[in-house]
Amino acid sequence: MKRLSPRTLPVVPLALSLALAFTVAGLQPAAAQESSSWSIGERDVPPPAGASEQLQAALAAVPAPSVAASRQQTPQSDGQWLVMQKATANANLDQIASGFGVSIEKAEVEGVTVYRVAPEKVHPRHTDHLFLHVHGGGYVLNGGDASVTEAAMVASRAGIVALSVDYRMPPEHPFPAAVEDVVSVYKHLLESRSAKSIAIGGTSAGGGLSLAAVHRFIALGLDVPGAIYAGTPWADLTKTSDSLFTNEGLDRILVTYDGFLGAAARLYADGHDMKDPLISPVYGDFEGFPPTYLITGTRDMFLSDTARTHRKLRAAGVVADLHVYEGVAHADYLILVGSPESEDVFAEVSAFFKKHLE
Amino acid sequence: MKRLSPRTLPVVPLALSLALAFTVAGLQPAAAQESSSWSIGERDVPPPAGASEQLQAALAAVPAPSVAASRQQTPQSDGQWLVMQKATANANLDQIASGFGVSIEKAEVEGVTVYRVAPEKVHPRHTDHLFLHVHGGGYVLNGGDASVTEAAMVASRAGIVALSVDYRMPPEHPFPAAVEDVVSVYKHLLESRSAKSIAIGGTSAGGGLSLAAVHRFIALGLDVPGAIYAGTPWADLTKTSDSLFTNEGLDRILVTYDGFLGAAARLYADGHDMKDPLISPVYGDFEGFPPTYLITGTRDMFLSDTARTHRKLRAAGVVADLHVYEGVAHADYLILVGSPESEDVFAEVSAFFKKHLE
Numbered sequence: 001m002k003r004l005s006p007r008t009l010p011v012v013p014l015a016l017s018l019a020l021a022f023t024v025a026g027l028q029p030a031a032a033q034e035s036s037s038w039s040i041g042e043r044d045v046p047p048p049a050g051a052s053e054q055l056q057a058a059l060a061a062v063p064a065p066s067v068a069a070s071r072q073q074t075p076q077s078d079g080q081w082l083v084m085q086k087a088t089a090n091a092n093l094d095q096i097a098s099g100f101g102v103s104i105e106k107a108e109v110e111g112v113t114v115y116r117v118a119p120e121k122v123h124p125r126h127t128d129h130l131f132l133h134v135h136g137g138g139y140v141l142n143g144g145d146a147s148v149t150e151a152a153m154v155a156s157r158a159g160i161v162a163l164s165v166d167y168r169m170p171p172e173h174p175f176p177a178a179v180e181d182v183v184s185v186y187k188h189l190l191e192s193r194s195a196k197s198i199a200i201g202g203t204s205a206g207g208g209l210s211l212a213a214v215h216r217f218i219a220l221g222l223d224v225p226g227a228i229y230a231g232t233p234w235a236d237l238t239k240t241s242d243s244l245f246t247n248e249g250l251d252r253i254l255v256t257y258d259g260f261l262g263a264a265a266r267l268y269a270d271g272h273d274m275k276d277p278l279i280s281p282v283y284g285d286f287e288g289f290p291p292t293y294l295i296t297g298t299r300d301m302f303l304s305d306t307a308r309t310h311r312k313l314r315a316a317g318v319v320a321d322l323h324v325y326e327g328v329a330h331a332d333y334l335i336l337v338g339s340p341e342s343e344d345v346f347a348e349v350s351a352f353f354k355k356h357l358e
Numbered sequence: 359m360k361r362l363s364p365r366t367l368p369v370v371p372l373a374l375s376l377a378l379a380f381t382v383a384g385l386q387p388a389a390a391q392e393s394s395s396w397s398i399g400e401r402d403v404p405p406p407a408g409a410s411e412q413l414q415a416a417l418a419a420v421p422a423p424s425v426a427a428s429r430q431q432t433p434q435s436d437g438q439w440l441v442m443q444k445a446t447a448n449a450n451l452d453q454i455a456s457g458f459g460v461s462i463e464k465a466e467v468e469g470v471t472v473y474r475v476a477p478e479k480v481h482p483r484h485t486d487h488l489f490l491h492v493h494g495g496g497y498v499l500n501g502g503d504a505s506v507t508e509a510a511m512v513a514s515r516a517g518i519v520a521l522s523v524d525y526r527m528p529p530e531h532p533f534p535a536a537v538e539d540v541v542s543v544y545k546h547l548l549e550s551r552s553a554k555s556i557a558i559g560g561t562s563a564g565g566g567l568s569l570a571a572v573h574r575f576i577a578l579g580l581d582v583p584g585a586i587y588a589g590t591p592w593a594d595l596t597k598t599s600d601s602l603f604t605n606e607g608l609d610r611i612l613v614t615y616d617g618f619l620g621a622a623a624r625l626y627a628d629g630h631d632m633k634d635p636l637i638s639p640v641y642g643d644f645e646g647f648p649p650t651y652l653i654t655g656t657r658d659m660f661l662s663d664t665a666r667t668h669r670k671l672r673a674a675g676v677v678a679d680l681h682v683y684e685g686v687a688h689a690d691y692l693i694l695v696g697s698p699e700s701e702d703v704f705a706e707v708s709a710f711f712k713k714h715l716e
Contacts (some may be wrong), residue, residue, distance in 0.1 A: 037404040038422030040607050046395040048600035050666050064396030242406035242656045242685045246608055249398050298600045298665060304656050307682035308408050314681075314706070322680050323672075324665035327600045348672070 045250065048298070048327025054339040055327055059252070067248060070255035074263045078171040081140060081267065085169065088137065089144030100152040110184040113166040115148045123159030123350075129197050129357045130189065131155065132225070133164040134182060134213070136204030136331065138234070138264035140169050150203055150334055154229075158350035160199075163189075167209070174270030179278050182213040183220070190222065196358035201229025201293075201349075203331050204302070208234035211281035211292075211309065218288050227356040228292040229349050232302045232330050233309060235282040237265035237274045241304030251301040253330040261301075282309050286316035293321050293352040295345055297328025319356075323348060403608065406656070406685025412697040413685055417610070425606060428613035432621045436529040439498060439625065443527065446495065447502030458510040468542040471524035475509045481517030481708075487555050487715045488547065489513065490583070491522040492540060492571070494562030494689065496592070496622035498527050508561055508692055512587075516708035518557075521547075525567070532628030537636050540571040541578070548580065554716035559587025559651075559707075561689050562660070566592035569639035569650075569667065576646050585714040586650040587707050590660045590688050591667060593640040595623035595632045599662030609659040611688040619659075640667050644674035651679050651710040653703055655686025677714075681706060 045064075047056040075081045093104050105116040117133075133151035135142050142149075143166050151164040167181035182200075189198060200210045207230040217224055244257045254261060269279050277284025282305065292313055296306035306322065313320035325333070325341050333342040403422075405414040433439045451462050463474040475491075491509035493500050500507075501524050509522040525539035540558075547556060558568045565588040575582055602615045612619060627637050635642025640663065650671055654664035664680065671678035683691070683699050691700040 035402075036418035037402045038417075038608075040401050040403055040422060041425065042400055043398050043603065043606055044393075044395045045398055045600075045603045048662070049598045050594070050600065050662060059396075060394035064398060067399065236408070240407045242403075242408065245401065245403045246605070246656060248401055250396075250604055298604060298662050303682070304406070304408060304684050307656060308684050310682070311684070311702070315702075322682060324661070324668070324680060324682060326662050326666050326669070344669070344673075 051325075051327035052340040054336055055332065055341060058336055059327070062252065065249055065252045065255045067256045071259040074259045081171050085141055085143065088141040089146050091145040091149065093145050093148070096148060096152050100156040102152045102155050104148055104152070109188050112168075112181045112185055114185060115145075115151065115164040115166065117148055117151045117155045117162040117164060119155045119159050119161070121159055122161060123354070125354045126158065126160040126357070128193070129160055129199070129226075129353070130193065131158070131160045131162040131229075131353070132182075132186065132189065132198055132200040133162045134167070134200065134202035134206040134210045135164060136202055136206040136231075136234075136334075138260065139175075139178060139205045139209070139268035140171075140264050143167070143169055150206070153334070153337070153346060154349060157346035158353055160350075160353060170267045170270065175268050175272055175279055178209055178268075179212055179216055182209060183216050186213065186217065186225075187222065194358065195223030196226040198225040199227040199229060199353050199357055200225045201227075201231065203231035203233075203334055205234050207231050208237075208281055208305075211235060212278045212284075214289060215277050215281055215284045224288060224290045226358055227290055227353055229352070230292055230306070230309065231295045231333070231345075232297070232300050232306055233281075233294070234302060235305040235309045236280045237269060238280060241302070241308065243301050243303035243305075247299055247301045247303060247329075250299045251329040252299075253332065253335070254301040257301070282312060284312075286313045286318055289313060289316065289318045291319035291321075291352070291356045293323075293349060295323050295325070295333070295349075297325040297330075297332060297341075299327055299329045302330055321352065409683075409685035410698040412694055413690065413699060416694055417685065420610065423607055423610045423613040425614045429617040432617045439529050443499055443501065446499040447504050449503040449507065451503050451506065454506060454510050458514040460510045460513050462506055462510070467546050470526075470539045470543050472543060473503075473506045473509065473522040473524065475506055475513045475520040475522060477513045477517050477519070479517060480519060481712070483712045484516065484518040484715070486551070487518055487557070487584075487711070488551065489516070489518045489520040489587075489711070490540075490544065490547065490556055490558040491520045492525070492558065492560035492564040492568045493522060494560055494564040494589075494592075494692075496618065497533075497536060497563045497567070497626035498529075498622050501525070501527055508564070511692070511695070511704060512707060515704035516711055518708075518711060528625045528628060533626055533630055533637055536567055536626075537570055537574055540567060541574050544571065544575065544583075545580065552716065553581030554584040556583040557585040557587060557711050557715055558583045559585075559589065561589035561591075561692055563592045565589050566595075566639055566663075569593060569642075570636045572647060573635050573639055573642045582646060582648045584716055585648055585711055587710070588650055588664070588667065589653045589691070589703075590655070590658050590664055591639070591652070592660060593663040593667045594638045595627060596638060599660070599666065601659050601661035601663075605657055605659045605661060605687075608657045609687040610657075611690065611693070612659040615659070640670060642670075644671045644676055647671060647674065647676045649677035649679075649710070649714045651681075651707060653681050653683070653691070653707075655683040655688075655690060655699075657685055657687040660688055679710065 151162040168177040509520040526535040
């Protein structure tokens with residue numbers, strides 16, 4: 001089989017002939033341009049007509065997210081971070097329990113606070129299985145009782161018992177405290193159950209931290225879990241991914257990197273190299289990873305984090321399923337609960353666990 | 359298992375607390391806004407640092423695509439379409455043959471012109487297999503000898519014999535001529551081989567037409583092929599998909615719907631309902647479809663067409679693999695031949711054929 005380089009290419013019509021001029025130009029060395037960045041003009045973007053009515057209505061009801069305003073919404077001191085952290089750690093556990101039909105029990109494992117979330121009815125396939133849930137919130141928020149929200153969603157939909165890790169967070173406990181806490185809980189679980197009976201996962205920082213933790217499990221010589229659920233994972237804390245730029249202002253949840261996200265990344269990394277695979281797992285070696293389920297949307301600022309992680313997993317020969325939802329921004333499926341998109345996500349995650357856990 | 363609607367939602371902290379204000383607003387009925395569209399401001403988009411050096415260099419070397427200029431690049435008469443069609447139908451078959459290490463033979467099947475493309479060495483897994491190739495070009499361009507380019511790429515990479523269909527196109531032969539031609543060739547093939555030994559596919563209009571043809575195969579009661587390769591398929595000819603708006607001007611190949619694309623759609627549909635599944639296959643019923651491989655990129659204007667098709671396939675219980683490449687625009691893998699992205703696409707397609715053809 002021959003390997004062709006652009007230099008040896010036969011000159012033939014390409015995918016779309018209209019593109020030929022750009023293409024030929026694209027194969028020339030850079031020279032003419034002053035900046036390699038593109039200035040993309042203003043555009044009007046309607047609600048995604050191919051998305052569910054619920055999602056369309058949610059997007060039509062609000063003005064375009066303000067990138068300028070979001071850039072200002074950045075805590076300026078540890079004190080301000082702590083105020084936000086405390087405010088977002090509150091949740092009404094009784095309401096969550098009755099709303100999702102689960103029981104919730106707070107406990108401590110190896111000094112780490114965890115929440116055991118059990119569905120009313122465990123699915124027969126999951127009698128011996130556990131979902132180790134890692135919550136999101138940019139590595140800074142949504143701890144405490146709030147950790148359990150997504151765990152309750154997955155537990156009730158999949159009919160699986162979940163254990164949600166209330167890992168330590170900055171400003172008081174920056175990296176690597178969160179990774180250490182997940183590892184501690186996982187090692188404790190391995191004392192009484194097989195690795196393949198455990199699915200690990202979460203959304204956003206929870207997805208990223210799950211991937212980082214598996215890198216750490218492998219480095220420690222531990223057996224890997226049976227499956228990973230990486231919901232729009234924050235897999236790269238640096239400002240690298242294409243969708244941080246292309247979807248800025250289109251993602252109504254994250255809006256921009258240059259506010260909360262960038263600040264949270266710096267707070268969490270605490271001076272460590274952000275390309276450390278335990279901080280930005282996309283930079284790691286994915287050989288030996290378990291089957292991984294990845295979710296994102298066309299308006300997700302972590303579309304690229306998710307897609308890049310998927311490609312790294314595939315390149316390492318790992319079973320990896322990527323799912324992109326039309327018009328969906330970061331973690332929309334946790335927010336528009338009951339929407340077709342959200343129902344579909346949890347049905348798919350449930351099927352994935354049933355297929356891969358042992 | 360309980361089904362929650364937003365109305366019965368327990369009020370709990372969500373994915374990212376910063377999003378809470380938008381979220382709460384998002385669950386309210388629309389009222390305040392004058393238009394439901396968002397005006398998204400100007401942005402600077404650098405080359406995708408997570409993509410290959412070749413792709414980054416190709417993007418850095420050209421200015422941002424001009425949406426305004428692309429809107430003008432629309433043929434205004436059948437005569438102008440025919441000039442473009444003729445200009446893009448030329449290819450140097452000797453160069454393609456030697457460049458990709460294939461032999462090319464022109465023939466006629468049931469009155470349809472086809473090109474048989476055979477690699478120097480057929481892979482042992484593919485001794486009895488055939489790739490039925492459907493070329494792209496917006497249903498109007500890249501016919502004639504130019505049909506074979508992608509077929510040669512797949513044939514040489516996968517080590518599989520390909521048959522490329524030079525289907526009839528508008529303005530002289532609008533819908534349903536193209537579908538009929540693919541059906542004629544497929545029926546002819548079934549006389550001498552099993553459906554499961556055939557993979558059908560192509561890129562752009564070629565991906566869309568492949569999906570439409572399989573809808574037609576099923577309606578006719580024919581056995582479906584063993585696999586589909588849907589490279590950034592034009593699965594919806596209407597202006598519906600989210601990425602037609604979000605990636606306008608970011609996709610250096612397609613640039614905008616409101617020029618060549620929209621005009622080609624109208625020319626091809628020729629007054630038929632564009633939501634006919636034989637024209638826009640995403641609107642069809644995907645039950646009974648064979649395993650399907652889907653490719654797109656974060657800057658692809660058909661990102662949404664591809665993702666929406668993937669979801670419809672999954673909802674119908676079909677094996678469907680979605681792959682999104684970082685920073686990649688529409689059909690970039692056919693253009694930047696030899697780039698890591700392009701090599702990866704054809705390696706994956708090859709593996710998919712080897713897995714699913716019988």
